[in-house]
Amino acid sequence: xxxxxxxxxxxxxxxxGLSGVETGIISTTVFQRLHNVRQLGLAHLVFPGAxxxxxxxxxxxxxxxxxxxxxxxxxxxxxxxxxxxxLYRLAALLxxxxxxxxxxxxxxxxxNHYKGTSFLAGGAxxxxxxxxxxxxxxxxxxxxxxxRIIENDSEIATVLKAHNVNLEDLKAxxxxxxxxxxxxxxxxxxxxxxxxxxxxxxxxxxxPYGDVxxxxxxxxxxxxxxxxxxxxxxALKAADHLLVSRYYDYLQLPFHKTVVALEIALKExxxxxxxxxxxxxxxxxxxxxxxxSQWKDFDDQHVISLFRQAVTDPKVQQVxxxxxxIQSILLRTPPKLIVASERIDDTIRKKDHKGSVxxxxxxxxxxxxxTGIDRTFWYVWQRSLQLTKIGAKVPFxxxxxxxxxxxxxxxxxxxxxxxxxxxxxTPLIECQNTLINxxxxxxxxxxxxxxxxxxxEPEKAAKKKEIQRIIYKELPDFPFVQL
Amino acid sequence: xxxxxxxLKLFLDELGQDSSIASMKDRKRIQKxxxxxxxxxxxxxxxxxxxMGPYSTNLTRDYYDLSEALETDKIDKSLNDNVKAKLAQIxxxxxxxxxxxxxxWLETVASxxxxxxxxxxxxxxxxxxxxxxxxxxxxxxxxxxxxxRKFKLI
Numbered sequence: 008x009x010x011x012x013x014x015x016x017x018x019x020x021x022x023x024g025l026s027g028v029e030t031g032i033i034s035t036t037v038f039q040r041l042h043n044v045r046q047l048g049l050a051h052l053v054f055p056g057a058x059x060x061x062x063x064x065x066x067x068x069x070x071x072x073x074x075x076x077x078x079x080x081x082x083x084x085x086x087x088x089x090x091x092x093x094l095y096r097l098a099a100l101l102x103x104x105x106x107x108x109x110x111x112x113x114x115x116x117x118x119n120h121y122k123g124t125s126f127l128a129g130g131a132x133x134x135x136x137x138x139x140x141x142x143x144x145x146x147x148x149x150x151x152x153x154x155r156i157i158e159n160d161s162e163i164a165t166v167l168k169a170h171n172v173n174l175e176d177l178k179a180x181x182x183x184x185x186x187x188x189x190x191x192x193x194x195x196x197x198x199x200x201x202x203x204x205x206x207x208x209x210x211x212x213x214x215p216y217g218d219v220x221x222x223x224x225x226x227x228x229x230x231x232x233x234x235x236x237x238x239x240x241x242a243l244k245a246a247d248h249l250l251v252s253r254y255y256d257y258l259q260l261p262f263h264k265t266v267v268a269l270e271i272a273l274k275e276x277x278x279x280x281x282x283x284x285x286x287x288x289x290x291x292x293x294x295x296x297x298x299x300s301q302w303k304d305f306d307d308q309h310v311i312s313l314f315r316q317a318v319t320d321p322k323v324q325q326v327x328x329x330x331x332x333i334q335s336i337l338l339r340t341p342p343k344l345i346v347a348s349e350r351i352d353d354t355i356r357k358k359d360h361k362g363s364v365x366x367x368x369x370x371x372x373x374x375x376x377x378t379g380i381d382r383t384f385w386y387v388w389q390r391s392l393q394l395t396k397i398g399a400k401v402p403f404x405x406x407x408x409x410x411x412x413x414x415x416x417x418x419x420x421x422x423x424x425x426x427x428x429x430x431x432x433t434p435l436i437e438c439q440n441t442l443i444n445x446x447x448x449x450x451x452x453x454x455x456x457x458x459x460x461x462x463x464e465p466e467k468a469a470k471k472k473e474i475q476r477i478i479y480k481e482l483p484d485f486p487f488v489q490l
Numbered sequence: 491x492x493x494x495x496x497x498l499k500l501f502l503d504e505l506g507q508d509s510s511i512a513s514m515k516d517r518k519r520i521q522k523x524x525x526x527x528x529x530x531x532x533x534x535x536x537x538x539x540x541x542m543g544p545y546s547t548n549l550t551r552d553y554y555d556l557s558e559a560l561e562t563d564k565i566d567k568s569l570n571d572n573v574k575a576k577l578a579q580i581x582x583x584x585x586x587x588x589x590x591x592x593x594x595w596l597e598t599v600a601s602x603x604x605x606x607x608x609x610x611x612x613x614x615x616x617x618x619x620x621x622x623x624x625x626x627x628x629x630x631x632x633x634x635x636x637x638x639r640k641f642k643l644i
Contacts, residue, residue: 118534119493126497126531128570144534148548151536183538190538194547361562412545413517 008089010073010096015066019207023070026093029100031166033066036303037104037156041065043306047208048109049269050260052339057212057260061103061110067203069100071221072192075199075228075236079189082229082239093172095192098180099199105153107288108310112274114149117288120281121145143290152293154182159297190415191236197224197246197418205249205256216255220245229421232429237419246418247441254394258451262390268341268457271386276314276332283322286313311337328383328459335459342386342457343467345474348486349453357391360452363485364389367456370481378474384459392451394443491563495556498549500569501527504577505584511557515593520553521545522596523584525603529643530580531573539609541623543601583641587633598627598634606644 011024025033032038041062045051051058073096080087107113124130125145147155157163157178167174183190193199202225205217227242238246260266280286296302317323318333335341348363367387375382419432436443458474460467479487502509507523510516525544528535537544569577586595601624605616621628638644 115492115494122497122533123493126533126569126573127493127500128568130570144532146534148534150548151534182536357558358561361558365562412521412540412542413514413550415540416547 008093010092017063017067017070019203019210020067020070023066024073025066025069026096026170028093028166028170028172029069029096031170032097032100032163035160035162035166036300037160037163037297038062038065038101040303040306041103041106043308044103044106044108044110045307046110046204047212047260048112048266049273049336050212050263050266052269053263053265054212054214054260057208059207059211061106064203064207065100065103067207068102068199069096071202071225072096072099072199074222074225075192076189078226078228079230079236082227085230094177094180095189097172097177098193101153101157101181102193102200103149103153104156105147105149105151107149107152108305108307109273110149112270113277113288113310116274116277116281117146118148120278121289143294145289147290147293150182154178155294156297156302157181159294160302161300189230189234189236195236195416195418197238197249201253202249205252208256208260209252212260214256214259216259217252219249219252221249224249231419231421231432233431235415235419235432237421237432239421243420243435243438243441246420246435247443250418250435250443251394254392254451257392262392262453264344264347264455265341267388267455268344269336269339271388271457272332272335272341272459275386276329276336277310279326279329279332280313280317280323283326285317285320285323328381331384331459331461342384342459343471344490345456345458345471346478346485346487347453347455347490349451349488350486351449351451354393354448354450356452357450360389360391360454364454366482366485367454370478374474374477377477378470380458380460380470380474386457386459388453388455388457390451390453392453394446394449394451491559491565492555494552495559496565496567497533497569498524498552498556499560499565500567501531501533501577504569504574505581507584509553509556509560511553517550517553518542519593519596521549522593522600524549525600526580526583527577529603530576537604537608539604543597543624544604544608580641583637583643587630590630590633594627595630595634597624598630599637601627602631602634603638603643 008026010026012027013025013030015023015025017023039062042060044061045058046061046064047057073092076087076092076095079085107117122145144151157174164174167177183194191198202221205219206221209215209217224238224242224245227239229237229239231237281288293302296305314333314337318330318337323329323333364387371385371387372382375385414434417434417436420435420438421430421432435441436447438444456478460470462470499509501524502520505523505527507520508516509520511520522543524535525537527533535546535549537546583599584596586592601620602616605611605619606613611619617631620631635644
């Protein structure tokens with residue numbers, strides 16, 4: 008089997024080789040759709056180069072996982088067959104095929120909307136006898152949706168069949184259902200997804216924080232005595248650097264003040280349009296799109312076109328403020344940052360952070376009244392971010408009490424102990440000579456107040472100053488930062 | 491609080507499960523109890539196989555978010571009657587037989603179910619895989635199979 012049947016030139020990795028089946032998958036319409044789904048949502052409106060697509064990222068992830076397995080094979084002498092490598096490369100290639108337009112922002116709104124209407128009192132009763140094995144939830148997350156696309160898309164089925172790739176084998180790797188598989192390659196703190204994403208984002212956004220030595224890290228991929236994917240000790244510094252870089256990437260890009268403002272507006276508008284029934288993203292509707300070959304049309308531009316239609320729709324005009332919120336996305340005039348608190352503190356101070364968030368939220372009604380700006384245009388954004396989080400959420404402060412499942416997400420470094428018939432690995436975060444070990448008790452705490460303001464820029468600036476004056480007077484001891 | 495977290499909290503309440511995630515045992519209890527809650531009413535969580543049996547990374551994300559949200563937010567909503575009725579049907583399965591630790595029981599029944607219905611192993615292969623990966627729970631295997639059959643889940 009050759010993984011150089013065709014090649015694609017990529018600014019991040021150089022020449023990327025592809026096998027015959029990968030070339031076929033890339034040509035399917037559901038994969039071509041990824042050209043029109045941006046990896047970073049609306050971030051390109053702030054970082055103009057950051058408009059790269061999930062297509063480029065998916066091809067990059069396929070390349071990275073291939074390099075990881077090659078390194079693993081070289082470093083361990085494991086007899087990994089090309090057919091098995093092919094399954095992992097395909098799983099990486101297809102890992103984002105189920106992403107909605109604008110990715111996570113819309114997925115969260117869809118999840119919240121359909122769980123509310125399907126399961127809470129007062130919503131529509133869902134009488135279907137669905138089970139989690141054969142049935143469907145009210146809406147899909149991107150992973151389950153990806154699985155449904157792989158199962159139901161006729162073009163993908165044809166390509167897999169032509170190249171003798173078993174669909175069930177691919178699904179087992181894609182869904183991480185095989186207990187014997189090396190799932191850390193496609194789902195862990197240092198998987199092919201993150202390894203591609205960080206470099207690619209740094210390259211396109213022009214922010215150097217994610218420019219880490221990925222080639223070296225990948226070349227050190229190996230297995231410990233329990234067959235856990237890990238990295239040789241020589242990669243410790245580079246892996247430590249990568250996790251620190253990930254932290255700065257978050258602060259610089261997803262947490263950028265205007266990127267956050269645009270995402271707030273996007274989510275709010277989409278939430279309202281779901282409520283109005285302006286768009287149907289239920290699992291039934293999405294599955295229909297897949298089966299009728301219409302999923303390919305459901306991309307970022309489709310949603311923007313929908314917003315353009317909605318802005319003049321009488322139904323939309325009846326919802327307080329919605330038209331202005333849609334315009335704020337279309338015209339790139341998002342809510343303005345009024346005040347902010349950003350600090351790095353001990354993780355045990357999290358309650359203080361929550362208290363500060365509550366303090367701001369409690370004041371919104373009165374500030375809206377005092378300034379005459381509709382309450383619907385006020386937003387409090389808050390995030391806490393641990394340098395040492397595992398995956399998306401799990402904090403590491405309770406490290407000693409992590410289950411094997413949770414630990415499996417951590418970056419592991421191969422140790423030197425050769426007793427007991429093999430070499431064990433240790434989570435990077437437990438290595439005393441790493442930065443993330445010494446920072447494991449610290450977290451970033453951010454709180455921001457945004458308000459969607461109207462009028463000319465000088466008028467907005469004057470309103471912003473007026474609001475700031477009121478807030479600083481009412482909350483003199485609040486830990487605001489200078490903007 | 492986000493609706494997905496409200497729904498998760500109400501599901502746990504309905505299944506008689508505390509939402510505390512302070513210890514690994516608590517988190518394992520929630521993972522396995524929600525495995526059956528999700529079987530009764532599909533919330534969209536999907537499980538992978540790990541040493542301790544079926545485990546959902548999306549559920550992990552949600553119960554950490556829930557734990558944080560519960561520090562400040564209150565819930566004034568309830569599940570609809572249809573959902574409540576389905577969860578009430580599955581709830582007795584979560585009660586362990588006398589003398590069996592509650593979390594051990596949940597791990598047993600969830601693992602047996604996963605191996606037979608999701609991994610689609612034959613009865614003999616599922617038994618062998620279970621014994622190999624969970625020798626400490628093997629004594630409960632037969633009781634687990636019996637209970638799952640009673641609830642028509644295998």
